[in-house]
Amino acid sequence: MEINEKQIRDMIDIIKNVEAEIGKAIIGQKDIVRQVLISVLAGGNVLLEGVPGLGKTQLVKTLAKVMDLSFSRIQFTPDLMPADVMGTNIIVKDDSGNSRFEFQKGPVFANLVLADEINRATPKTQSALLEAMQEQTVTVGKVTYRLPQPFLVLATQNPIEMEGTYPLPEAQMDRFLFKLSVLFPSFDELKDIMDITTTNREVELNKIMDGESILKMRKIIREVPIAKPVQEYALRVVLGTHPEIEGAPEGTKKYIRFGASPRAAQAIITASRARAVMEGRYNVSFEDIKYVAYPSLRHRFFLNFDAVADGVTTDALIGQLLEEVSVY
Amino acid sequence: MSPTDKELIKIIRRIRDRLHAAFIINSIVLGLGFALCIGLGLAVAARFIPIYNVYLMIFKIVAAAVLAAFLYSAFKTPRNDYAALRVDSLGLQERTVTALELIGSQSAIAVLEKNDALMHLKGLDYKKKITLKPNKRYLLICFILAAALLLSGFIPNPMAKRAEELHSLKEKIAEQQKKADKLVERVKSNPKLSEEQKRELETKLLELKSELKSAEDEKEIKKALGKTEKKLEYIKEKFATSEDLKKIADVLSRNEMTKALADMIKNSDEKAFKESIRKIAEALRGLSAVEKQKLAEELSKLAQEIKSNPELSRAFAGLAEKLASGELGDISRELDELSESISELMENESIRNAISELAKELGAANISQRGQDGAGHQGQGNIPGNNGQQGQGNQPGGNGQGSGRGGGAGSGTDMGNENQAPIPPAGSGISKKNDSVKKDGEYEKIFTPQTLGGDGETSNLSGNKGTGGNVEQVITDKSRTVRGTSVPYNQVVGQYKSRAMESLNTSDIPPGMKDMVREYFTSLEE
Incomplete structure (x- = not known):
C-alpha cells in the first residue's frame, strides 16, 4: 500500500477526534480510553479488569458507536455454551420444503465483541474464543468462517468476586494485547458521571471513523519506524521478565515464576507504534515503550508465591524492570 | 542523499x-x-x-x-x-x-x-x-x-629526612646490583675458572642480587646488606690469594730484566705481561752464567714458597732448573705455563679486588644504615691494644722450650647517634637496637684475657730438657691489673671474629674447616 503524507496526517487528526468524541461519554479514564484506542489501532484484544460499575461496558459501546462498528455483547455465565458464543448449525426448511443445516452465526460475529465477565464461563466456553481471538476465524464442524474485519474482543473480569469463577488459562491471557486495570474515578469525575447518568441529559456521539479506515490505519502504523536502540530496549525488557536468563534483575529472579512470551515483545512494539502516532510522532520513543509495557506485560508473566506473600504486584515489578534495563 | x-x-x-x-x-x-x-x-x-x-x-x-x-x-x-x-x-x-x-x-x-x-x-x-x-x-x-x-x-613531615636517607640507600643498593651483574659477567668470562666454580660463584652472586632486589624495607635492606657482605667474603675466598702474586712480583723485581714483568704484575696489566713474557726467552739467553745462576736460585726459592700453587711452582721450578743448567734450549713450554698461571692469578686478583670493592661499599652502606637508626640505637666496639701494652714473659726455667708473648687489649665503646654513624672499629661488638635486641646484661658473660690482638713481642726461649736454658725476661708494669675481665660476649665477639678471619687467611687451615669457622662466628653475631 502506498502511504502518503496526507494519509498519515489525516490519521493523526482522526485519532485525536475519536479520543475527543469518546471523552464526551466516558468521564475520566483518559488513560484507559487511550490504551483501548491503541489496541484498536494495533489490532489486539483487550482484557479490562475492574470492579462493577466503572463504565467498562459503556466504554466499549461508545467505542463501537464512534467507530461505526458492529457491536455485540456476551454475558459470560457458567452455563454459557461455546455454541452460544460461536453459533451453531440449525435445521432450516427452504422454499421447496427441504430441510437442511444452516449455520446460525453467534454473537462473536461482530466487529467489537464485549465478553462481559469472561471468567465466569467454563474453560470450555472460554477456549471457544481462543480461535476467534488469535486467528479471527470460527470453525464449526468442518467449516471455518472468517470473522468480520476489524475484529476485536474486549473482555471484562471482576477481580473481587472469585467465587464460582474460572480463571483464564495462560494461553488465553497471552492472546490479549493489553490487560487494563480500570480504576475508580476521582471525585470530580464521579460528579460528572452523576450529572450525565442521573439526568435526562443525553450525549450525542458522532461517527468519526469506520472499520475500513481502521484497517488502513493499522497498515500505516506498522510502517512507523522504530530505531534499533529503542527496539532493543523493548526486547531487553521482555527478556528481563525471565528469571532463568543470566543477568536477570534481582526482582525477576525473586518474584517471577514464568516470564513473558515472544507475543509480549510483538505487543509492545506494535502498540508503541500506535502510541507514537497518537502522540503525533512518526517514530517510536523509549517513552512509548515504557507506556505500553505495563498493559502489555502485566498479564503475561506469572508471580511466584514469594511475590504474593510479599504483596509484590506485577505493575511494581514492571516499573522496576523499566528502570533497571538500560536504554543505551 | x-x-x-x-x-x-x-x-x-x-x-x-x-x-x-x-x-x-x-x-x-x-x-x-x-x-x-x-x-x-x-x-x-x-x-x-x-x-x-x-x-x-x-x-x-x-x-x-x-x-x-x-x-x-x-x-x-x-x-x-x-x-x-x-x-x-x-x-x-x-x-x-x-x-x-x-x-x-x-x-x-x-x-x-x-x-x-x-x-x-x-x-x-x-x-x-x-x-x-x-x-x-x-x-x-x-x-x-x-x-x-x-x-x-x-605541615612539617617528620619522615622526610628518613625517606631521603632510605632513598640514597636504595640507590646504593641498585648500584651494588649493577656491580654484582658485572661481577657475574666477569666470572662467566673467566676461562681459568672451572664450570663448577663458575656455577657456584654465579649462584652466590645471583642470590646476592635477588636478596638486594627483594629488600623492601629498612630491616630487609639491612639484612640483605649483611648477608651480602658475608657472601662476598665467601666468594672472595674462592679465588686464590694474592700473596703468591706479591711474592712473584717481589722476586721478579730484583732482576733488571724481569723488573718490567714485576711492574706489569703489580699493575695487573695482564695483556702486556703475556706479550712481554714471550719476548723474555731471548733475553734470558743473553744473561751471563752468574746472572742465570742467581735468577735460577731466586726462582727456585720462589717455587718452594708458592707450593700451594702447584702449577705455578712447577713452572718456576722448571725454569729455574733450565737456567741453572745453562741449557735454556726450548723454554717456551715453561714460559707458557708461567704466563698462563700468572695470568690466572692476575685475573683472580682483579676479581678479588672487584669483590673487595663491592664488599667495602656494601659495608659502608650498612654502616650508614646503622647510623640512621636514630638516637635509640647504638654501636659498640672494643678497641684492643690501647690500654694493655704489656709484655708477659713465661719462665719455664731451664726445661724445654718456652714462649713469651707480650700483648694488650683494651676496650672502647662508640655510641652511635642519629647524626653520627658509629663505625665499629676492628673487633667490634654486636650492633643493636635498644628496643628490639637484647641488652648487654642479657648476653652471657665470658672471660676475656685482654691480651687478644695486643702488640707485644714474641720471644723464643730455647733450652734442653733437664739442662736448663736461656732465660729471657721482660718486665712489664700493670701485668696483674690487666689480666682480663668478664664481659658480655657481644662486646668482644666482633673482635674475636675479626682475628679468626685474619687467621683463616694466614694459617694453614683446611678449606673445609674455613667455612665452619666462618659460620660459627656468624652464628655468634645473630
Missing part, C-alpha cells in the same frame, strides 16, 4: 564534536580528581612511612593522570548514533536516532520523520544543553583535594 539527510548528518556531527569536547574536559577533571585523591593519600601516608620526594611523586601522578585522561578521551570519539541518542535525551524523543537510521530512505513516513527530527533539532539549543563547562561537582572535589594537598605541604 537528500538535502534533509545532509543537513541532519551535519547537525549530528556538530553535536557529536561538542559531546566529544565535553567528554575530554570531564575526563581530564575526573582524572585530575582521581590523581589528587591518590596524591592526598600519599601525602598522608608519607607522614607515617618514609616516601622519598612525595610531592614530586604526586606531581608526576597528577600529570600522568591528566595526560592519560586526555589521551583516552581524545581517541574515544563518540559515534553518530550515540550523539543522536544523547541529543534525543534532551527531549527529542528518539527522533534523531530514528532519523539517522532512516538516512537514505525516501518512504513517505521516513521523509516525514526526518523532517520532523530536523525541525526539532533546529529548534533545540544544544549548545546550551551540552555545556563545555566541566562537571561542577567534580570540579569542586578537585579544588578541595588540591587545597588539602597544598595545606599538607606546609
